[in-house]
Amino acid sequence: MTTPRKLAVKALRYMLIGILVVLAGFPVYWMAATALNVNSQLYGTGQVAWPQLQHLPDLVTELGNVPIGRWLFNTLLIASGGTVLSLTLGALAGYALSRFKFHGRGLVGFLLFMTQVVPEALILVPLYAMFITFGLLNSLWGLILANVGFSLPVACFVLKGAMDAVPYEIEESAIIDNCPRFSVLTMIILPLIMPSIAAAAVVSFFAGWNEFLFASTFLMDRTLWPASVGLASFVGQYETPMSAVLGAALVFSLPAIVFFLLIQRKIVAGLTAGAVKG
Amino acid sequence: MVRLLPYAFILPPMIYLLVFMFWPLSRQMYMSLTNTRIVNPNRGRFIGLGNYERLIEDPAFYVSLKATLVYTVLTVIIGVTLGVVAALAIDRPFKGRAVARAILLFGWAVPGVAASLIWLWMYNERSGVFNRITELLGLGRFSWLTSTDYALGSVLAVTVWQVAPFVMLVVLAALQSVPQEVREAARIDGADGISTFRAVTLPHIRPSIQLAALLVAVWSIRRFDIIYLLTGGGPLGSTSTLVVKLRQTAFEGHELGMASAYGAIGLALALMVAAIHYTAEQRRMKRMSR
Numbered sequence: 244m245t246t247p248r249k250l251a252v253k254a255l256r257y258m259l260i261g262i263l264v265v266l267a268g269f270p271v272y273w274m275a276a277t278a279l280n281v282n283s284q285l286y287g288t289g290q291v292a293w294p295q296l297q298h299l300p301d302l303v304t305e306l307g308n309v310p311i312g313r314w315l316f317n318t319l320l321i322a323s324g325g326t327v328l329s330l331t332l333g334a335l336a337g338y339a340l341s342r343f344k345f346h347g348r349g350l351v352g353f354l355l356f357m358t359q360v361v362p363e364a365l366i367l368v369p370l371y372a373m374f375i376t377f378g379l380l381n382s383l384w385g386l387i388l389a390n391v392g393f394s395l396p397v398a399c400f401v402l403k404g405a406m407d408a409v410p411y412e413i414e415e416s417a418i419i420d421n422c423p424r425f426s427v428l429t430m431i432i433l434p435l436i437m438p439s440i441a442a443a444a445v446v447s448f449f450a451g452w453n454e455f456l457f458a459s460t461f462l463m464d465r466t467l468w469p470a471s472v473g474l475a476s477f478v479g480q481y482e483t484p485m486s487a488v489l490g491a492a493l494v495f496s497l498p499a500i501v502f503f504l505l506i507q508r509k510i511v512a513g514l515t516a517g518a519v520k521g
Numbered sequence: 522m523v524r525l526l527p528y529a530f531i532l533p534p535m536i537y538l539l540v541f542m543f544w545p546l547s548r549q550m551y552m553s554l555t556n557t558r559i560v561n562p563n564r565g566r567f568i569g570l571g572n573y574e575r576l577i578e579d580p581a582f583y584v585s586l587k588a589t590l591v592y593t594v595l596t597v598i599i600g601v602t603l604g605v606v607a608a609l610a611i612d613r614p615f616k617g618r619a620v621a622r623a624i625l626l627f628g629w630a631v632p633g634v635a636a637s638l639i640w641l642w643m644y645n646e647r648s649g650v651f652n653r654i655t656e657l658l659g660l661g662r663f664s665w666l667t668s669t670d671y672a673l674g675s676v677l678a679v680t681v682w683q684v685a686p687f688v689m690l691v692v693l694a695a696l697q698s699v700p701q702e703v704r705e706a707a708r709i710d711g712a713d714g715i716s717t718f719r720a721v722t723l724p725h726i727r728p729s730i731q732l733a734a735l736l737v738a739v740w741s742i743r744r745f746d747i748i749y750l751l752t753g754g755g756p757l758g759s760t761s762t763l764v765v766k767l768r769q770t771a772f773e774g775h776e777l778g779m780a781s782a783y784g785a786i787g788l789a790l791a792l793m794v795a796a797i798h799y800t801a802e803q804r805r806m807k808r809m810s811r
Contacts, residue, residue: 343527369545503630
């Protein structure tokens, strides 16, 4: 029983979806189309509106003139180091919040929530001063330490949520047998929540991968630049062909797109949990 | 012994946050009361509210405050509206839903710096795709990022592209908890689509919408990368939000004390948003328990 009215509503809905998909997808499509285009066309007669795969070898050559490999390697170091640190600390905090009632629990929740409200820029200057004192300026270590302050709480929220779903009975017998609580966490709880650990790892990893403000302030040495700072250095300089700039941006974006799409629901759960229960 | 146990777990992460987040934060608040300069960031003289007095007299401060407020409010309104509309549009199954959903998330998944580069190219005055389209339409070229008329709107477009998908995800998750039977019952009772939405669906997803709005607002106050890369805060400060202004005052103007004062205002704004969210949340809880 499809009335004309229902049909019209359906058509409108598909049209709306179509428009939204084009709006959301076009910039990424255009990035690919620009990367795979002849550079003289980009500024002259206008670029061809579709990606031309036959230009892939040219793009690879162009990318060879940009230290994108070095940048991505630094990015990888920053992101992985931050992930290890924020998962370790996040698991400890998550376990404490999930399994214990203790004095100061409310304060901990409040502080964790605060980290999601405080603008990163607000601790930029004091960290800069602190890093000068401790020789952490112009060092990947300093950058990792700064990043983790913001990714640790999200990791904690994701892991706590997963631990809450693990019944207490599972660890009870181990506790009665006097197994140390730290081993209970690492041997019993963590193996049970592997999917959430993976999700927390992805969140932390890409927080470090995407980070720009701290990296651009703390790292002066070009050889230490991660891809975010390296790519940003293309802004306002015209020696690098636009196809190479957007090709590099594409290479930098693809891992983020793939992993964000894979674990979208978990990320949302982690980001919203902190604000609900804070 | 048992009572100390929780602290063995909670202390390492908390000490970490104290050292790398809350100690710097309190230093920042103190620094806003000093005349610290970048040449010797660990030594500055206490000058009381001097920086804030300068701030109040500085027209650039009001420009920055206005930019922050306008940017934040518009991002929330447009980003949340589009996110909710998108969520409602793709909530029910249709052919190609998974693909549509994935594409709708692109803006959220692309790193900020990469997003800035794409949009800088699309906004390019001579060769960007937007001006090629407006020229084809006979409208001529626009200075998307360098004219005070369009710069904030152009930055907003990129921001909405980033945050609307997140709102969509949050609302989609909430929509799954709307009981289908209630929706069906309302429809059988003769309620049309719009009244079913207002009576059944909206009350269910409203807390999630509010939460998404809170996060989007806070992120707007925090956001640095795309604004800095797209416009650098210009033209004439029309996009210089407090955070951009802070970084410029500190590392281009070398005045750390003054920069900290900008930061304190930014923090106050972010806290205000969080407080509004909590008050609303408390009221809702009370209403529900009655």
